[in-house]
């Protein structure tokens with residue numbers, strides 16, 4: 001574990017947010033902005049000390065906030081100053097353990113991830129000073145008088161927080177800046193002033209600072225999407241499993257995996273009762289946290305009477321792909337004493353691959369009997385199981 005102290009800045013006025021109050025108190029979904037930020041550090045076991053820099057006039061409001069939305073670690077309050085830099089200095093003045101790095105973080109950046117905190121901490125132990133930053137994606141112009149210059153974008157990084165330093169270095173940098181009346185827009189710039197190197201750790205474009213009302217909208221939808229499992233930092237993998245059973249009965253076709261298999265009986269159900277496709281659909285819906293096919297295609301709805309389960313699966317697959325997921329792989333088992341499945345396995349595999357527009361190699365279909373045991377062994381019904389792995393590359 002690479003322990004660190006976190007100083008969270010919340011003493012600003014949030015003027016650009018135009019909310020008429022400090023933005024740290026604004027609700028994003030179910031909790032105030034600053035609580036979202038504090039939670040990340042609270043839940044990081046590497047964070048040893050948590051300091052919250054507040055506006056002295058908001059102390060009781062902040063105390064109330066933490067009573068209503070508690071965190072598990074002890075939070076040390078300290079009064080900030082007129083400028084961000086003054087607030088950081090106030091935070092530095094109350095740090096207890098000066099042997100571990102100090103992380104300075106905007107309370108207004110709630111989407112920092114534990115993974116990035118750890119990367120930053122490891123780098124700070126090695127290099128003494130580091131910051132999160134992302135390559136600039138817009139072309140940046142510099143206007144001096146009436147002259148416009150275009151900066152070389154390949155050298156430009158947008159600085160984020162946390163910015164992290166050995167205690168002695170950042171204290172010295174702040175003290176020196178204060179003596180000269182120098183004010184920078186971040187803490188790394190104060191260290192740069194001392195001609196010391198600051199390492200860049202690539203941050204995330206999701207680690208935005210909530211500055212304007214538009215940022216607040218983005219933050220709200222980001223959080224609600226994240227809760228629904230629609231977005232996440234980095235490539236995201238999700239697994240789902242499915243299980244389904246249908247009774248065998250006379251006078252029905254036996255459709256398994258979209259292929260009609262010659263047999264004296266068929267599967268009973270409201271739709272075409274394709275036990276394997278239903279199982280796969282359930283596994284896919286399970287993976288994205290969307291319930292099951294009963295929720296999407298109720299068996300009380302006449303629209304799905306004798307429905308082609310291939311179409312139902314494609315509908316489910318549209319939901320999956322609209323969320324940005326791709327199939328990693330799926331593994332399925334058909335549990336049937338009869339009919340004999342082996343001659344149809346390859347055909348079923350190719351059919352499912354074409355329904356989902358994936359490669360057959362991503363799909364595995366197996367079949368087993370239950371050695372004449374149970375309802376499947378007595379040929380009263382057929383069961384199927386599936387496990388799917390989905391991958392989301394949209395947020396890498």
Ligand SMILES: Nc1ccn([C@@H]2O[C@H](COP(=O)(O)OP(=O)(O)OP(=O)(O)O)[C@@H](O)[C@H]2O)c(=O)n1
Nearest residue numbers: 009010011012013014015016082083087107108
């Ligand atoms: N005197 C200050 C000014 C800013 N901050 C904190 O520094 C972070 C980044 O600053 P910014 O986004 O500019 O916040 P505000 O100063 O609150 O916003 P504005 O400039 O729009 O008033 C915020 O978490 C803010 O609360 C602080 O602790 N003390």
Ligand SMILES: C[C@](O)(CO)[C@H](O)COP(=O)(O)O
Nearest residue numbers: 084106159160161185186209
């Ligand atoms: C520190 C910072 O968040 C890095 O991007 C930024 O410079 C703070 O600027 P602000 O004007 O105080 O929001």
